Amino acid sequence: MPTDIPAGWRQHRQEGGVVLHLPSNSIAASGLSMPHSPRWYRERLWLLNSGSGELGYLDGERFVPVAYGPGFVRGLAFHDRFALIGLSQLRSTSFGGLALEQRLAADGQQAQCGLMVVDLDRGAVIHWLRFGNLVEELFDLVVIPAARRPRALGLQEDDIERLVSFPGSNGLVITKPTVRRPGHTRAPVAGLPRPEPGAHPRPGHRTVHPCRLSRARCLSAPERAGASRDRRLLAGAATAAACGSATACR
Numbered sequence: 001m002p003t004d005i006p007a008g009w010r011q012h013r014q015e016g017g018v019v020l021h022l023p024s025n026s027i028a029a030s031g032l033s034m035p036h037s038p039r040w041y042r043e044r045l046w047l048l049n050s051g052s053g054e055l056g057y058l059d060g061e062r063f064v065p066v067a068y069g070p071g072f073v074r075g076l077a078f079h080d081r082f083a084l085i086g087l088s089q090l091r092s093t094s095f096g097g098l099a100l101e102q103r104l105a106a107d108g109q110q111a112q113c114g115l116m117v118v119d120l121d122r123g124a125v126i127h128w129l130r131f132g133n134l135v136e137e138l139f140d141l142v143v144i145p146a147a148r149r150p151r152a153l154g155l156q157e158d159d160i161e162r163l164v165s166f167p168g169s170n171g172l173v174i175t176k177p178t179v180r181r182p183g184h185t186r187a188p189v190a191g192l193p194r195p196e197p198g199a200h201p202r203p204g205h206r207t208v209h210p211c212r213l214s215r216a217r218c219l220s221a222p223e224r225a226g227a228s229r230d231r232r233l234l235a236g237a238a239t240a241a242a243c244g245s246a247t248a249c250r
Contacts, residue, residue: 037076086138
């Protein structure tokens with residue numbers, strides 16, 4: 001049911017959803033429950049009837065359900081004969097009283113968050129990807145064709161701010177931290193090993209910052225190289241003295 005009242009849809013969650021035909025400004029279908037993600041695919045208009053947890057298509061003004069998912073369906077993409085659907089947990093304050101909620105209660109289930117793959121030819125769910133407590137809602141999804149082992153960037157790491165792509169970059173470009181946008185994590189020091197996540201230092205082993213090589217001041221890179229060379233020369237001289245000659249030690 002169309003409404004011009006702010007948040008007026010909340011009072012018509014069960015059967016107040018419509019599909020609008022924008023060129024003619026007319027209602028193409030009505031009686032839906034919080035419809036979402038309309039997509040034109042295979043000569044049909046597909047959409048998610050989120051309030052009932054169903055994927056379906058429009059046959060004239062009638063919604064034809066094809067598959068059901070135990071969650072608030074939102075986000076739809078297609079690949080070949082498969083539909084990929086995002087599912088979210090229910091917000092009790094906003095989504096109460098839906099047919100989905102009643103169906104979940106009858107089945108003894110809770111709303112799931114994850115991705116569901118549906119075979120359009122059979123209307124069967126053939127694959128699931130469920131998320132745990134960290135992710136409760138999905139808003140949309142997209143298919144990346146011909147991709148193997150794609151990577152998701154964490155929201156609390158530097159990569160999400162440092163890896164960018166723009167026209168002509170031929171892929172991802174790594175930007176450097178600046179004073180105004182410092183990194184979240186400490187940048188590795190050149191020449192020092194990077195500790196593995198969760199690894200503990202070996203007994204008697206201690207990582208020394210280059211600035212600690214000199215108590216008076218922090219050494220520059222050339223100075224550190226010179227200091228390292230001097231230490232090697234002193235070590236070689238001490239070994240030669242202890243052996244009697246450098247030749248005898250070889």
